[in-house]
Amino acid sequence: MSESMSGLSVASPTERFVLQADAMTLAAAAQALGFDSDVVTSEARDNGAFALLWLGPDERLILAWQDQTPQIAPRVASALADQPHSLVEVTHRQVSRRLQGQSISELLNCGCPLDLEPTQFPVGRCSRTLFNKAEIVLWRRGSNDFHVEIWRSYADYFERWLIEAAQDLPVSTL
Amino acid sequence: MLLIHCPHCGTRPELEFSYGGEAHIARPADPSLVSDEDWASYLYLRSNTKGVHAERWRHVRGCGRFFNALRDTTNDRILVTYKAGEKPPGEFR
Numbered sequence: 329m330s331e332s333m334s335g336l337s338v339a340s341p342t343e344r345f346v347l348q349a350d351a352m353t354l355a356a357a358a359q360a361l362g363f364d365s366d367v368v369t370s371e372a373r374d375n376g377a378f379a380l381l382w383l384g385p386d387e388r389l390i391l392a393w394q395d396q397t398p399q400i401a402p403r404v405a406s407a408l409a410d411q412p413h414s415l416v417e418v419t420h421r422q423v424s425r426r427l428q429g430q431s432i433s434e435l436l437n438c439g440c441p442l443d444l445e446p447t448q449f450p451v452g453r454c455s456r457t458l459f460n461k462a463e464i465v466l467w468r469r470g471s472n473d474f475h476v477e478i479w480r481s482y483a484d485y486f487e488r489w490l491i492e493a494a495q496d497l498p499v500s501t502l
Numbered sequence: 503m504l505l506i507h508c509p510h511c512g513t514r515p516e517l518e519f520s521y522g523g524e525a526h527i528a529r530p531a532d533p534s535l536v537s538d539e540d541w542a543s544y545l546y547l548r549s550n551t552k553g554v555h556a557e558r559w560r561h562v563r564g565c566g567r568f569f570n571a572l573r574d575t576t577n578d579r580i581l582v583t584y585k586a587g588e589k590p591p592g593e594f595r
Contacts, residue, residue, distance in 0.1 A: 369510065369511065369512075370511060370512075383565065383566070384510065384564075384565035384566045384567060385510050385565060385567065387565070387566065441503065441515035441517050441518070442514070442515065455511070455564060456563060456564055456565070456566075457514075457518060457563055457564065458517055458518060458563045463563055
């Protein structure tokens with residue numbers, strides 16, 4: 329269903345991990361993934377191979393974009409060695425959607441209570457939040473370009489809400 | 503919609519938060535030394551303040567952290583929020 333719609337498309341990270349650890353260990357893991365430093369509050373970064381998303385003060389979501397072979401766990405293993413941490417694979421818990429096009433933040437605001445004005449939610453910001461009853465991770469990749477992580481069983485609910493909401497908005501893309 | 507200031511993420515809509523009961527209630531270090539009355543008081547008795555009330559909130563649909571808030575129960579106005587484990591800011595003590 330979703331592939332046929334130009335405004336809503338499927339993003340396909342090959343792996344997803346949630347990492348919880350203290351600040352020093354998180355910084356070491358970020359460097360092991362090829363980032364200069366750890367992300368700051370509500371920030372998300374993408375270096376082409378991996379995306380690093382801030383979920384909480386001690387919690388990060390890591391996405392891998394390339395090869396099908398396991399990437400994330402081997403890369404961060406040495407940074408995490410001997411440090412207390414939790415590294416949980418959530419690859420198949422959730423799916424990714426990409427929302428692009430004019431008025432897309434207004435469309436998201438039909439279900440998401442965050443203020444998505446560019447001054448309040450600029451490009452490069454991410455947050456765990458709600459879309460109606462479903463928990464999502466929202467990441468603004470461009471002014472009219474959002475990446476959404478949503479638990480697998482809520483994806484259909486999320487898409488149907490968007491399609492219904494799009495009927496009340498000047499959104500031609502859904 | 504109420505806006506609540508999370509000490510970690512900033513000001514966010516109330517839908518993302520859940521209430522966590524009265525704050526600053528310390529569990530007795532050794533429960534076996536506590537009388538039944540004191541234990542029942544620790545478990546069940548809360549101050550039920552009319553006025554400024556210290557309470558725990560959790561940013562459950564955001565950063566996931568617990569934090570504390572001072573809320574006036576007569577008008578639902580949240581005066582200040584601060585991180586778990588901290589004391590209220592000086593002017594509110």
